Amino acid sequence: MESAKSYIEKNKQRFLDELIELLKIPSISADSAYKKDVLQTAEAVKKQLEKAGCDTVEICETPGYPIVYGEKLIDKKLPTILVYGHYDVQPPDPLDLWESPPFEPVIKKTKLHPEGAIFARGSCDDKGQMYMHVKALEYMTETNQLPCNVKFMIEGEEEVGSSSLEWFVTKNKKKLANDVILISDTGMIAKDVPSITTGLRGLSYVEVEITGPNRDLHSGLYGGAVANPINVLAKMIASLHDKNNHITIPGFYDEVEKLSKKEREKMAEAPFNIEEYERALDIDAVYGEKGFSTNERNSIRPTLDVNGIWGGYTGEGAKTVIASKAYAKISMRLVPNQDWKKITELFKNHFESIAPAGVRVKVKPHHGGQAYVTPIDSLGYKAAEKAYEETFGKTPIPQRSGGSIPIVSLFEKELKSKTILMGFGLDSDAIHSPNEHFGIWNYLKGIETIPQFYRYFTELSK
Amino acid sequence: MESAKSYIEKNKQRFLDELIELLKIPSISADSAYKKDVLQTAEAVKKQLEKAGCDTVEICETPGYPIVYGEKLIDKKLPTILVYGHYDVQPPDPLDLWESPPFEPVIKKTKLHPEGAIFARGSCDDKGQMYMHVKALEYMTETNQLPCNVKFMIEGEEEVGSSSLEWFVTKNKKKLANDVILISDTGMIAKDVPSITTGLRGLSYVEVEITGPNRDLHSGLYGGAVANPINVLAKMIASLHDKNNHITIPGFYDEVEKLSKKEREKMAEAPFNIEEYERALDIDAVYGEKGFSTNERNSIRPTLDVNGIWGGYTGEGAKTVIASKAYAKISMRLVPNQDWKKITELFKNHFESIAPAGVRVKVKPHHGGQAYVTPIDSLGYKAAEKAYEETFGKTPIPQRSGGSIPIVSLFEKELKSKTILMGFGLDSDAIHSPNEHFGIWNYLKGIETIPQFYRYFTELSK
Numbered sequence: 001m002e003s004a005k006s007y008i009e010k011n012k013q014r015f016l017d018e019l020i021e022l023l024k025i026p027s028i029s030a031d032s033a034y035k036k037d038v039l040q041t042a043e044a045v046k047k048q049l050e051k052a053g054c055d056t057v058e059i060c061e062t063p064g065y066p067i068v069y070g071e072k073l074i075d076k077k078l079p080t081i082l083v084y085g086h087y088d089v090q091p092p093d094p095l096d097l098w099e100s101p102p103f104e105p106v107i108k109k110t111k112l113h114p115e116g117a118i119f120a121r122g123s124c125d126d127k128g129q130m131y132m133h134v135k136a137l138e139y140m141t142e143t144n145q146l147p148c149n150v151k152f153m154i155e156g157e158e159e160v161g162s163s164s165l166e167w168f169v170t171k172n173k174k175k176l177a178n179d180v181i182l183i184s185d186t187g188m189i190a191k192d193v194p195s196i197t198t199g200l201r202g203l204s205y206v207e208v209e210i211t212g213p214n215r216d217l218h219s220g221l222y223g224g225a226v227a228n229p230i231n232v233l234a235k236m237i238a239s240l241h242d243k244n245n246h247i248t249i250p251g252f253y254d255e256v257e258k259l260s261k262k263e264r265e266k267m268a269e270a271p272f273n274i275e276e277y278e279r280a281l282d283i284d285a286v287y288g289e290k291g292f293s294t295n296e297r298n299s300i301r302p303t304l305d306v307n308g309i310w311g312g313y314t315g316e317g318a319k320t321v322i323a324s325k326a327y328a329k330i331s332m333r334l335v336p337n338q339d340w341k342k343i344t345e346l347f348k349n350h351f352e353s354i355a356p357a358g359v360r361v362k363v364k365p366h367h368g369g370q371a372y373v374t375p376i377d378s379l380g381y382k383a384a385e386k387a388y389e390e391t392f393g394k395t396p397i398p399q400r401s402g403g404s405i406p407i408v409s410l411f412e413k414e415l416k417s418k419t420i421l422m423g424f425g426l427d428s429d430a431i432h433s434p435n436e437h438f439g440i441w442n443y444l445k446g447i448e449t450i451p452q453f454y455r456y457f458t459e460l461s462k
Numbered sequence: 463m464e465s466a467k468s469y470i471e472k473n474k475q476r477f478l479d480e481l482i483e484l485l486k487i488p489s490i491s492a493d494s495a496y497k498k499d500v501l502q503t504a505e506a507v508k509k510q511l512e513k514a515g516c517d518t519v520e521i522c523e524t525p526g527y528p529i530v531y532g533e534k535l536i537d538k539k540l541p542t543i544l545v546y547g548h549y550d551v552q553p554p555d556p557l558d559l560w561e562s563p564p565f566e567p568v569i570k571k572t573k574l575h576p577e578g579a580i581f582a583r584g585s586c587d588d589k590g591q592m593y594m595h596v597k598a599l600e601y602m603t604e605t606n607q608l609p610c611n612v613k614f615m616i617e618g619e620e621e622v623g624s625s626s627l628e629w630f631v632t633k634n635k636k637k638l639a640n641d642v643i644l645i646s647d648t649g650m651i652a653k654d655v656p657s658i659t660t661g662l663r664g665l666s667y668v669e670v671e672i673t674g675p676n677r678d679l680h681s682g683l684y685g686g687a688v689a690n691p692i693n694v695l696a697k698m699i700a701s702l703h704d705k706n707n708h709i710t711i712p713g714f715y716d717e718v719e720k721l722s723k724k725e726r727e728k729m730a731e732a733p734f735n736i737e738e739y740e741r742a743l744d745i746d747a748v749y750g751e752k753g754f755s756t757n758e759r760n761s762i763r764p765t766l767d768v769n770g771i772w773g774g775y776t777g778e779g780a781k782t783v784i785a786s787k788a789y790a791k792i793s794m795r796l797v798p799n800q801d802w803k804k805i806t807e808l809f810k811n812h813f814e815s816i817a818p819a820g821v822r823v824k825v826k827p828h829h830g831g832q833a834y835v836t837p838i839d840s841l842g843y844k845a846a847e848k849a850y851e852e853t854f855g856k857t858p859i860p861q862r863s864g865g866s867i868p869i870v871s872l873f874e875k876e877l878k879s880k881t882i883l884m885g886f887g888l889d890s891d892a893i894h895s896p897n898e899h900f901g902i903w904n905y906l907k908g909i910e911t912i913p914q915f916y917r918y919f920t921e922l923s924k
Contacts, residue, residue: 030777030778031779091775091781093775093777094678161780201682212743213743213745214743214745215743215892216559216895218894218895219795220866221649221863221893222760222864223760223765223767223793224763225749225756225757225759226743227745227747227748227749230699230768230769230790231700231703233771234699234700234771237693238693238696238699239700281675281677281679283674283675283688283821285689286689286820288686288687295687297686298685298686298687301686302686303685303686305681305692305784306690306692306693306773307774307784307785308773308775308781308783309695309696309772309773309774309788310772310773310776312768312771313553313555313769313770315492315555316494317493317553318492318667318791319553319621319769320665320667320894321769321770327776328692329775329780329781331780333682333685358745358746358749359745366780401682401683402684402685402686402687403680403683404782432679432680432681432783433677433678433783
């Protein structure tokens with residue numbers, strides 16, 4: 001039987017070309033101006049799933065963007081793997097920082113990717129990683145090595161909070177029934193350090209609006225006499241952290257999971273070089289919550305970050321104005337046991353309570369999701385471990401990620417199955433940033449590893 | 463001899479039409495995209511000065527936008543009045559808050575302006591008030607009542623700090639020699655409460671840039687572990703005021719002029735209704751430096767206001783990003799004795815000193831000017847007082863304005879003459895804001911009052 005390695009070698013160029021075609025469509029779910037493109041991407045994914053061997057593929061309408069569902073069921077008695085991914089992408093701005101246009105994919109060699117990397121928005125998050133599964137299926141069907149049943153659920157709203165997914169999942173529990181859920185939407189520690197993500201942070205995303213005077217004012221005639229919404233917003237945001245960078249929202253830490261000394265020591269074993277980390281970001285020092293390491297700060301600790309702020313005159317030159325309104329987008333990363341809806345409520349009440357007289361405050365909850373931790377003794381985890389050992393020659397390290405895939409906890413709740421996060425991207429791939437890219441080596445390694453998971457999961461399930 | 467009143471009555475419509483033509487040209491000096499329009503406005507002003515009776519008018523080139531200079535010298539032995547004004551305007555944004563396009567003037571009645579007001583950017587600041595002087599000259603020349611020599615200096619960079627004016631004035635001291643400088647670029651307390659501005663605040667305008675990581679980052683993977691430039695900027699801005707809203711920059715208040723109890727009591731006599739003030743701005747409370755009244759806060763006290771802030775994702779929807787950079791435009795209004803260059807230096811040093819490790823800070827000084835106080839016993843002040851008494855039937859109230867006309871102190875230093883600020887606009891005219899307007903009554907009252915100033919100043923000079 002033909003090995004994945006040799007099949008990939010033969011079809012390598014086509015695998016790249018097909019992904020590049022997919023990356024050319026600007027499926028930006030956050031911006032309604034790209035609606036047509038998002039829908040077109042769903043069609044393209046459908047076509048590829050059919051080609052790869054799915055028996056049935058449908059574009060399922062939702063209150064938002066459609067979900068592409070495909071399946072190949074070969075035997076009721078065999079286990080069923082549900083693959084989840086998303087075909088939408090983050091907005092590409094700031095555009096001027098891209099070295100090549102975000103939706104005109106180019107292949108360039110980098111220090112970390114001497115074999116070349118595909119530069120384009122979505123190359124890693126998540127079109128590239130999602131498409132590994134499509135090509136892995138093609139390999140298994142073309143060479144008659146599909147060992148079990150498989151279902152695909154590829155959505156188009158992940159970057160805007162998967163607003164329609166819960167609606168879809170609860171309506172289609174039977175259709176989506178599975179023994180394990182497989183997702184590639186995370187990263188690995190390094191090319192030579194395979195890892196499986198066992199923890200994800202939750203998220204609460206809000207937008208705030210501060211209104212002062214009913215119109216923009218001349219800062220000379222009114223300066224000093226009325227509350228300036230921008231100054232007030234800055235004061236309110238600043239007050240959300242104390243001098244140790246603890247978050248000051250009352251009750252915010254009440255449910256935060258406390259890791260044991262032993263667990264923290266185990267975490268500290270993951271290879272990490274602070275100097276390299278600082279050099280890669282060109283910063284002279286890291287920054288964060290007192291009493292925790294960098295790896296702890298971005299994985300097991302909750303955070304509050306302003307993702308965007310705007311107000312007043314931001315054009316060329318000078319305008320001596322006091323703005324009527326100021327805005328900010330603020331997100332909080334949450335850890336196991338913090339309920340995102342409760343945290344959102346705590347934020348809203350606190351933020352409204354600290355507004356001084358002279359301004360009005362609006363807090364608009366955007367979206368969110370729960371944090372998640374997966375056990376490392378499950379069938380799925382063991383199967384993934386063996387798959388990596390086979391293709392990397394190394395046992396993968398379990399790691400907590402700072403990112404969020406809110407739907408993982410939704411799946412556990414509604415579909416009663418565990419999720420395995422097999423990520424093949426690198427932190428340096430600049431997802432959500434200008435010049436996002438995905439290493440060709442990582443892309444092909446993923447296509448090679450995934451069928452091994454299918455094999456071991458089926459064997460271990462016997 | 464024909465009175466100004468009757469001449470104005472006859473030519474009223476034309477006076478309005480000519481101003482409206484001038485207001486149609488978007489002479490936005492802050493935005494280089496409008497360069498052609500700014501230059502075209504200079505040409506239009508030149509044409510009108512010639513028509514109004516100037517013997518010679520020239521467009522004087524400068525390192526920036528040109529200065530329109532015109533003169534009518536009738537007799538060396540008679541005093542000379544130098545009229546200053548500006549033909550450039552503030553940027554109109556936010557455009558969506560304008561009820562009619564900023565450069566398509568319309569006349570509408572308002573509660574305060576039952577005779578109608580011209581709505582357009584620049585209608586009051588300063589095209590409208592500058593043009594009153596052109597029409598006043600026309601009346602005096604057409605009816606052979608010009609009692610003295612007159613010079614006009616109309617610039618095109620006032621809204622961006624009059625960058626070229628000092629260069630021009632120092633080079634042309636002889637040409638600009640005068641006995642008094644007359645400016646209408648301020649306001650009056652109310653239509654029935656004429657006032658002469660005797661004090662202006664100085665200004666220091668800076669732009670700050672905070673740089674954290676060398677690229678935008680995924681807020682999940684990096685959130686909590688690196689300094690977020692927006693959070694840091696908010697913290698730094700917030701720290702610039704203490705809980706009493708005093709500015710915390712070391713040395714900031716050292717030179718601030720302290721007014722006597724008596725002076726403050728005199729100020730407090732100016733008619734002011736806090737409820738009306740709050741209602742007009744739709745705010746539930748005023749805000750400002752502890753220990754001072756609203757009128758003191760925006761006139762005799764220095765301030766620090768953020769005029770614009772931006773960073774990260776500000777588009778539709780959500781983007782979970784940590785921005786590489788965050789920016790703010792910050793201006794400080796200064797009072798007599800505070801040197802704007804020294805204050806700018808104090809700000810720069812302080813702001814850079816409070817930046818935490820993990821970010822880099824750039825402070826770019828923009829422009830500025832000195833505060834000014836004029837005596838109320840000068841010839842010019844007395845002449846203005848009499849002029850108002852004649853046309854308003856009331857003695858004008860001397861008032862401190864919160865605004866800045868940096869060039870006034872420049873004139874005193876270079877040309878050794880006092881400036882008289884005869885403003886005819888109202889605070890509610892929304893200068894620098896959407897829906898700027900200028901009352902027709904105020905416009906014509908100005909044209910009527912200015913010739914009286916010429917007459918009395920000439921008489922008192924004998």
